[in-house]
Amino acid sequence: MIYFDNSATTKPYKEAVDSFVKVSSEFFGNPSSLHGLGVQAEKLLTQARTQVASLLAVKPTEIYFTSGGTESNNLAIKGSAILHKNKGKHLILSSIEHPSVRGSMEQLKKLGFEITYLPTDHHGRVKVEDVKASIQKNTILVSVMQVNNEVGTIQPIKEIGELLSQYPNILFHVDAVQAVGKVPLNLMENRVDLSSISAHKFHGLKGTGSLFIREGVRLDPLLSGGNQEWKIRSGTENVAGAVAMAKALRMTIGNSDLGLERMSRVKTLLREELSRIDGLTINTPLENSAPHILNFSIRGVKAEVLIHTLEQKGIYLSTTSACSSKKQLPSQTLLAMGVPDDLADSAFRISLSYDNNEDEAQKVIVAIEEGAKQLRKVMN
């Protein structure tokens, strides 16, 4: 099996699964219970939080565990919009955000908020000038993802953060789900107020993630109940998931020096070889893109069919993002970049992990070339 769909999800580290199983079966107490089992669970949760915080270079009190990227994005956006609506009701987001960001914003629009979509250039990158031009007196939130999940473009987070430091009333949310382990987050230096991460994108388990909330930033909770996570996220804590996430994050960051080097080599090889294939266009920009994502289109080839052809050879990649591929809509990101409809319709995404190697890449290149040739023959 060659698994090249790591932006959809990654295979969990065995060590992370082991931690999850051990905590679930041996330390199953509720962290809120008064007795010793509760104390033990609470200690585990605290240690997980401290570890995640230190790996992200923030304070433990700034890490709130959630059920994953989607919840973190919803909490960051709706939670801040609802609490700060009296300061203003204008929100800004890029036009290439994940559906959980876009959807949260659209829902708020129905409640009377005004939203502005930032355009991108043909690399899929937001321009800081556009952010500046979109800011109004009543703007309360800007949300821009760090690494786009469909083409891998790295957004100018540092520059937007610098701009926003002149606007103390505007919160800055960064969806960093695709960035962890691939590009440095630099939450403090980049003046980020809120940032979402998800464990299953870095070999942790599904159903666990966290939201960074900068000290002093306030949100309304979305879930009401037992006031866990400092009242921001009620619900009995997923201690085992949090511990597994802390472990996966430690391993990911620990492996990142060698991993990133290998990843870049594999990506470069794929890029060079694939671009030689007739009718194939690379959509991922050469500069300032994350090392793990390569998006390309093949003229005249129906993406879904090629995906299934490759699957028969044990090769797994995806059309666009896992979230939009089921809807069979062309990728929002590619359309925002100005890629023509027919090419956007036949787009593929390869997404790597540290474990993928050049051998696998060679096999995939050959399989794509053969598959495309064959399909063109049949379909034209």
Next chain:
Amino acid sequence: MNYDRILIRYGEISTKGRNRKKFVDKLRKSVRIALAPFPKIKIRAERDRMYVLVNGENVQEIIKSLKNIFGIQSLSPAIRVEKDIEQMKEAALSLVKSLYTEGQTFKISPKRSDKSFGLDTSGINHTFGGHILGNIPGIKVDVKNPDINLKIEVLAEAIYMSCENILGAGGLPVGSSGKAMLMLSGGIDSPVAGYFTMKRGVEIEAVHFFSPPYTSERSKEKVIDLAKKLAEIFGSMKLHIVPFTTIQQTIKEQIPENYSMTTTRRFMLRITDEIRKKQEALAIITGDNLGQVASQTLESMYAINEVTNTPILRPLLTMDKNDIIKIAKEIDTYDISIRPFEDCCTIFVPSSPKTKPKREKVMHYESFHDFDSLIQEAVQNTETLTIRPDSKQSSEFEDLF
């Protein structure tokens, strides 16, 4: 050009005459403990100042750690240059450039300890000021209120240049003023009292009274977490946990309710004093704050203090609660202190404790029972833990993380 060292100025230590060497040694120890996460650094302590040689470690992170150390008045990231005018010019320019933003002003503050150096102070001003003016278009000189103050120090062995002066935590190096026992309850005040005393150079050991099952494991955890915070200052700290259940139960049976609090406090003080003797400490620190609760009126202190003539230090005595809370937040103990677990003081609290207890009365009530043996027993069964800051604590769950 990157900073290669951090210059540490001592402040008060410099006035300590013949004890100076002892103070500098203590400070050096504090610095070494705080900078343990940076293995490549080197510390060079001299009579008037200390240098941390960075050796490639992260300068900003090191400065962050140094800012919490008592005994440091101020610090400056600096570079060392040979006594070569061209090298010096280049270094001065690159330092100012790295900080300069458009429209800013600068001045040069030379200090020439090595009088044999070729340029005198006005020569230094002229040479390097001119070089900077000629190479950074738009920069102006302002000797009264400059944005950038480039210090050039000419010492016998080399030249040091620095632009930033960062305020340190002040105070005296921990351990330079002897040792005292801190009564650590788990509330907001006592950790702050400990912090202030440590700031004056006192090494502390904490004493906590634990009354299971009336108080839970969690309240003990809370105190351990507070101790971990305080331990960051010195690298480690002893925490004595006194089993207090029997005494509290006996007090409840033997002493009239409105005097039980006074007696409880007297016994806590006696026990702490016994532990102090064993540990060879010289004083007892409490978080007492005048008038805050019934045990902290002058009348109560008079009745409670009678059990010992060991100095009782009450650094918070005259502070306002809001100011105490502010410090607790700054030293990161506030969030731990407000965790809602019972401690031994809150659980047996009488409904209307005497705010003006009489010394004679409390002695009279205590005379009907042999409390001395209970107190000795509590001292003997005291559990002593050595607490290290969180980062150094080896974890029971290590393999899970």
